[in-house]
Each structure stands twice: as C-alpha cells, then as structure tokens.
Amino acid sequence: SSELTQDPAVSVALGQTVTITCQGDSLESYFATWYQQKPRQAPAVVFYGHNKRPSGIPDRFSGSTSRNTASLTITGARAEDEADYYCSSRDTSGDHVIFGEGTKLTVL
Amino acid sequence: QVQLQESGPRLVKPSQTLSLTCSVSGGSITSGGYYWSWVRQHPGKGLEWIGHIYFSGTTNYNPALKSRLTISFDTSLNHFSLRLTSVTAADTAMYFCARGRGYSGYDVFDSWGQGTQVNVSS
Numbered sequence: 001s002s003e004l005t006q007d008p009a010v011s012v013a014l015g016q017t018v019t020i021t022c023q024g025d026s027l028e029s030y031f032a033t034w035y036q037q038k039p040r041q042a043p044a045v046v047f048y049g050h051n052k053r054p055s056g057i058p059d060r061f062s063g064s065t066s067r068n069t070a071s072l073t074i075t076g077a078r079a080e081d082e083a084d085y086y087c088s089s090r091d092t093s094g095d096h097v098i099f100g101e102g103t104k105l106t107v108l
Numbered sequence: 109q110v111q112l113q114e115s116g117p118r119l120v121k122p123s124q125t126l127s128l129t130c131s132v133s134g135g136s137i138t139s140g141g142y143y144w145s146w147v148r149q150h151p152g153k154g155l156e157w158i159g160h161i162y163f164s165g166t167t168n169y170n171p172a173l174k175s176r177l178t179i180s181f182d183t184s185l186n187h188f189s190l191r192l193t194s195v196t197a198a199d200t201a202m203y204f205c206a207r208g209r210g211y212s213g214y215d216v217f218d219s220w221g222q223g224t225q226v227n228v229s230s
Contacts, residue, residue: 031214035155042204042220043147043155049214086155090215095168097145097157097208097215 002091004032004100011106012077020103022070022087030089032070034063037084037102046085047072074105082107110135112205112221120199120228126192130205130221137186138163144188145208145217146179148201156201160208161188195228202226 004024012018022032031050035043045054047063060075070089074081087100116128130144137144145160159169161179169177173192181188192199202225206217 029213033214033216035217037155042206042223043217044220045216045218048216049211054218084154088155088157088215088217096170097160097168099147099155099157102154 002026002096002098004087004089004098006085006087006100006103008101009104009106011108012074013108014079015076017073017075018077018105020072020074020085020105022072022100023068024089024098024100025068026089026092026098027065027068027070029092029094031065032063032072032087032089034061034070034072035086035088036081037086038082043086077105077107079107081105110207110219112207112219114203114205114221114224116224116226118224118226120195120226121230122196122228123194126190126195126199126226126228128190128203128205128224128226129187130189131185131187132207133186135207136183137181137188138183141209143208143210144179144181145206146190147204147206147217149204149223150198150201158190158192158203197228200226200228 033048037043113131143160143162146158176193178191202223204223205221207219
C-alpha cells in the first residue's frame with residue numbers, strides 16, 4: 001500500500017493528553033516519522049524511529065507503533081502545540097517516501 | 109547547523125518547465141549518509157514527496173511525477189535542483205527542499221528550507 005491515513009482534525013483541552021494516529025500497511029515494516037507544521041512554516045520533525053525525539057523537542061511528545069498503526073501522543077498539550085501533524089514512512093516497496101494527509105490539532 | 113534555501117521563478121506558464129534550486133550552507137551535499145529531497149504542498153493541502161538524490165547520483169522519484177521530473181546536484185556550488193517539465197495548474201504549490209537521512213526502518217527529514225511558492229498560470 002502507498003497510503004497513510006490520518007484523522008483530518010483532532011482537538012484537545014489545554015493541559016490534557018491527545019493521541020494522533022496514522023494507519024497504513026507500510027507501518028508493519030517501517031517506523032513512522034512525525035512532523036509538526038505551523039502556519040507559514042516548514043515542517044519540523046518531532047518524533048521518529050523507535051522512541052527518538054530531536055533535541056529541543058519537549059518530552060511531552062511521544063510515539064508508539066502497533067501493527068499497522070503509529071501514534072503520536074502529546075501529554076499535557078500546550079497552546080503552542082496547535083499545528084498540523086503529518087506522519088511519514090516508506091511505502092511498502094521501500095523505494096518511496098509517503099506522507100499521511102495530516103491532522104489539524106486544535107488546543108482548546 | 110545546515111541551512112537550505114530554495115530559489116527560482118515564482119511564476120511558470122502552463123506547458124513550460126519549472127526549475128528550482130536549493131542552496132545548502134553549513135554543510136556539504138557530499139556528506140555521507142544523507143540524501144537531498146524535494147517536497148511540495150498544494151494550497152491548503154498536505155505534504156507530497158517529490159523525490160530525492162543521493163551523493164552517488166542515485167535518484168528516487170514519486171511515481172506520479174517520474175516521467176516529468178529530474179533531480180540533480182552541483183557539488184561545486186553545493187546545491188541541488190529540481191526540474192519538472194510540462195507543468196499544469198496542478199503543479200501550483202509551495203515547494204520545499206529538505207535534507208533526509210535513511211536509517212534502518214525509518215527516514216527523517218531533519219532540515220528544511222523555508223519553501224518557495226510556485227504558481228503555474230498564463
């Protein structure tokens with residue numbers, strides 16, 4: 001399969017926990033990489049591989065994978081976490097990179 | 109810290125060729141282990157991987173664009189380029205260049221340009 005499926009929109013109350021999911025056949029072979037994109041900015045990686053976070057990304061961002069579903073969890077969401085979140089992986093052939101359609105996170 | 113900067117025409121006429129360059133500073137495009145990528149984003153839409161090039165010259169292209177696409181690099185200028193032929197309005201998008209790295213089981217685009225908006229219109 002060459003698709004990663006994400007919910008179009010998710011909301012969370014300030015300080016609460018939210019999980020954004022990404023589903024696709026390729027996730028049975030590859031880890032998801034998660035990108036955050038704020039308006040008028042380039043994407044930035046927030047979580048990748050097996051439990052890896054770039055320096056500068058707060059530890060309230062965590063990730064996991066189960067079978068064909070990857071999850072990004074934000075524990076104690078803050079106003080600045082409001083953004084679009086994209087998952088990415090290789091497709092099942094391994095030759096191409098694919099992105100999910102993105103999830104718009106609203107922090108209430 | 110590596111920095112990337114896209115440049116090229118903002119307006120391209122239908123049926124013509126879109127050419128963009130990504131200038132890399134703070135690091136060499138010959139650095140081992142990395143590949144150099146293009147990603148685009150249609151207005152109000154998600155990210156679309158266009159393709160990438162390794163220092164070896166090996167390229168990988170999005171199958172949907174492959175017949176119109178060439179990605180190349182110039183090591184003397186430390187930049188890489190995208191060339192997309194026969195453009196239509198569907199190629200109107202924000203184009204990003206990015207540095208990628210492949211690991212066992214995952215890839216990461218760890219540095220991105222700010223993006224350049226390209227409009228295809230007569």
